[in-house]
Amino acid sequence: MIRILLYLFGAIAIVFAAYGTGNAADTAHPMMGDMQSGHMMHDMGGGQMMGGHMMDGKMMDDKRxxxxxxxxxxxxxxxxxxxxxxxxxxxxxxxxxxxxxxxxxxxxxxxxxxxxxxxxxxxxxxxxxxxxxxxxxxxxxxxxxxxxxxxxxxxxxxxxxxxxxxxxxxxxxxx
Ligand code: HEC
The missing domain is CATH 1.20.120 (Four Helix Bundle (Hemerythrin (Met), subunit A))
Known part of the structure; x- marks a missing residue:
């Protein structure tokens, strides 16, 4: 019984590890692509970026x-x-x-x-x-x-x- 449980935990751990790395790879690539193409700001709609003149996804006029x-x-x-x-x-x-x-x-x-x-x-x-x-x-x-x-x-x-x-x-x- 204990042996089966240990196998089960082992299997769950492996699945989580695989899911974790897969996920990191998935999110890293589009970000890099955006940075390279310079569309990073544009694609970050919804974020609050005061310094970047972006707020709630809208471009703000630079009144300085x-x-x-x-x-x-x-x-x-x-x-x-x-x-x-x-x-x-x-x-x-x-x-x-x-x-x-x-x-x-x-x-x-x-x-x-x-x-x-x-x-x-x-x-x-x-x-x-x-x-x-x-x-x-x-x-x-x-x-x-x-x-x-x-x-x-x-x-x-x-x-x-x-x-x-x-x-x-x-x-x-x-x-
Ligand atoms: C009288 C005006 C004025 C004051 C006072 C002032 N700054 Fe600035 N600061 C500016 C301007 C103008 C810029 C350029 C902004 C731009 O167009 O990028 C700037 C830019 C900066 C930058 C960016 C530098 C870079 O390499 O791009 C930093 C950091 C900074 N200020 C820090 C400070 C700190 C800390 C203080 C106070 C202890 C201060 N500033 C006070 C006008 C001021």
Missing amino acids: IPLNLPPMMAQHQKANMREHLKAAADVVHYMGANDFAAASKTAKEKLGLTAQMKQMCDNMPNETFRTMALDFHKSGDALAEALKTKDTGKSLKALDAMLAKCTACHEMFRQ
Whole structure:
């Protein structure tokens, strides 16, 4: 009796294993095909893709204001953005490690209104963008100050205020 049961479980396990791999192969191939042909977005109807301007399967108009930067400046601006994200991540990392001094230093030097940042922002072609950029860097300085108090609540509030400036600008502008 036990022997029969063991055989039965064995057989079920084999069927499941075969079904599992078969299924993975079936789903992997169409995805790859779509990626190669560039129809990935189109075929993902029903999904929510904010960044891809797709929501509930409908294409959305991109209402962001284009900056129309010359190629060199565009590249520079994006590299700068990636550094901002890295700096914000570092701040969170240091806070988690209870190293408020390092978090404050990062905020001041990488997110605050340094002479270098001010010069870069001053070169941007759109006035509203410039204002938002300067305002953002000031919130980086405010974050550096809040972190100096070593108060997690105050620091998180300042981090929240700064990140809100990142997202507000992203909602309004594109390259
Ligand atoms: C004053 C406006 C402004 C502020 C403030 C701002 N960004 Fe951006 N960011 C932009 C624009 C414009 C782009 C380009 C979007 C596009 O067209 O692809 C961008 C792109 C990015 C990208 C994509 C970079 C790439 O390689 O494509 C990242 C990441 C990013 N921002 C992070 C941040 C973070 C994090 C903050 C805040 C700590 C921030 N940004 C604040 C305007 C801003």
